[in-house]
Amino acid sequence: MITRQDDEVLAVSVGDVELFRYVHRPSTPAFEGPKPYLHPVRTLAGDVVTAFRPHDHRWHKGVQMTATDVSGENFWGGVTYVRDQGYVVLPNVGTMRHEDFEVDGARFTERLSWFTEAGERWVGETRSFSVRDVEDDSWTLEFATTLTNLRLEPLVFGSPTTNGRELAGYTGFFWRGPRSFTDGAVLAADGGVGQEMMGETARWLAFIGRHDEVDRSSTLLFLDHPDNKDTHWFVRSTPFAAVNPSFAFHDTVELAPGDALNLRYRLVVADGEWNRDRLESYVEEHPW
Numbered sequence: 493m494i495t496r497q498d499d500e501v502l503a504v505s506v507g508d509v510e511l512f513r514y515v516h517r518p519s520t521p522a523f524e525g526p527k528p529y530l531h532p533v534r535t536l537a538g539d540v541v542t543a544f545r546p547h548d549h550r551w552h553k554g555v556q557m558t559a560t561d562v563s564g565e566n567f568w569g570g571v572t573y574v575r576d577q578g579y580v581v582l583p584n585v586g587t588m589r590h591e592d593f594e595v596d597g598a599r600f601t602e603r604l605s606w607f608t609e610a611g612e613r614w615v616g617e618t619r620s621f622s623v624r625d626v627e628d629d630s631w632t633l634e635f636a637t638t639l640t641n642l643r644l645e646p647l648v649f650g651s652p653t654t655n656g657r658e659l660a661g662y663t664g665f666f667w668r669g670p671r672s673f674t675d676g677a678v679l680a681a682d683g684g685v686g687q688e689m690m691g692e693t694a695r696w697l698a699f700i701g702r703h704d705e706v707d708r709s710s711t712l713l714f715l716d717h718p719d720n721k722d723t724h725w726f727v728r729s730t731p732f733a734a735v736n737p738s739f740a741f742h743d744t745v746e747l748a749p750g751d752a753l754n755l756r757y758r759l760v761v762a763d764g765e766w767n768r769d770r771l772e773s774y775v776e777e778h779p780w
Contacts, residue, residue, distance in 0.1 A: 493598060504598055504623055509538055511623065511631060511761075516590040516602065518553075525569025527588035528604070530555040535710050536631060537763045539703050543668045548732065552668040555759070557619060557637055560663040561650035561740075562586075565608045573652035573660070585609050588617070598623040605642075614647065616640040625778060630762035632778070635665060638754050641747040649745040649753075651738060659690050661741025662726040662734075665757050667712065669733030673701030676729045679768055681775075689725050691741055696775055697725050699735050700765050711766040717756035717780055721745075756780075 495510065496503035502514045512533045520526035524545075531554025533542040542554035551569025560568040567586040571579040591603040599622040606615035619637040626632075641647045653661035669676070678686050680694040689697060698713045716723045716737050724741035728734045737757060739745060747753055760774065 494595060494600070497593075497595070502593065502595075502600065506536065506623075506626055506631065509534060509536055512555075512633070514600075514621065516593075520553075521550075522587075522609075523570065523585060524551040524553075525558070525567055525585050525587070527556060527558060527567070527569075528590060528602070529553040530633075533633075533761060535761055535763050536626075536629060537708065537710075539706060539708055539710055539763075540670060541673075541701070541710050541712060541761060543670050543733075546668065546671065546732065549668075552666075552734070555665075555667050557617075557635070557665055558588075558663070559649060560652060561648075561655060562606070562614065563646075563648050565614065567606055568663070573655050573657050575656040583609055586614075614641070614643055616642050625760075629764060630760055630774075633759045633761070634756070635759065636754070636756040637665075638752050639747070640752040641749055644749050646749065647747045649740045649747070651740050653691075653741055654744050660726075661691060661724060661738045662736045663741075664736060664739045664755065666726075666736040667699075667714070667734065667759070669699065669701055669712075669735075670703070671732070672704040673699070673733035674730055676701035676733055677765075678727055678729055679771060680725070681772075687727060687729055689727050691724050691726075693724055696771070697727060697735060697737075698766065698771050699727070699729070699733060701733055708763070709765040711760075711762040711764065711771075713758075713760035713762065713766070713771060713774065715758040715760070715775065715780075717758075720755055720757075 495505040651661040677700040680697040726736040
């Protein structure tokens with residue numbers, strides 16, 4: 493159930509465990525690309541599986557829907573990768589602004605607008621969050637978004653890789669893990685393993701990390717919807733833990749004026765270290 497809803501935060505709990513806080517009106521410095529985020533996100537055992545504003549990338553905040561390059565504008569936050577120059581500071585860091593919610597039980601829908609640093613409204617977004625499949629040792633967040641081009645000219649979504657940086661195609665639904673998850677294990681569908689999954693395709697990908705302070709591990713299982721087009725995984729276990737099913741890793745995505753892009757994902761947050769058999773069984777038993 494939703495256990496908190498105010499002008500800044502919406503929180504969802506199961507029993508006495510707060511599963512997550514969705515900060516929809518954050519107090520974020522402009523350079524970090526103000527936008528809503530999920531943090532902290534917890535397992536049913538109460539262990540936190542997200543990081544907030546780490547010193548190496550202050551614009552990484554828990555779980556976010558974001559975009560690195562939208563026709564030259566940066567809705568990710570921080571520096572921008574420019575072909576033949578590398579990362580530079582540009583006056584192009586946009587903002588995603590909350591407008592309103594519709595709430596139905598443990599499902600809520602949010603409307604937002606994306607504004608450039610110059611104050612132009614480029615994208616209208618409707619995103620939904622649903623908590624489902626709460627089991628003895630896991631729960632699932634289902635996330636869906638529709639991005640609509642509000643401009644009178646095409647919008648082109650890209651990434652550092654489409655701008656020339658090899659194997660850095662991050663953009664979209666992004667998770668940053670706790671510092672203790674560094675060097676965690678990565679497993680993916682069809683025998684995929686490790687950071688070799690960077691830039692590759694797979695129906696699902698899992699990250700297993702260990703916690704500080706408690707003698708426990710947690711597993712995060714990311715599932716890509718079959719209707720999503722051209723998803724490639726951005727994944728790191730070192731120098732930090734991060735997963736992103738990128739929708740513009742190797743190639744740009746163009747939206748004509750008035751057109752919309754629909755994306756859906758599931759994030760399963762599980763207690764303990766799930767092996768490949770457990771992951772594959774879970775995916776088979778919980779089809780889209």
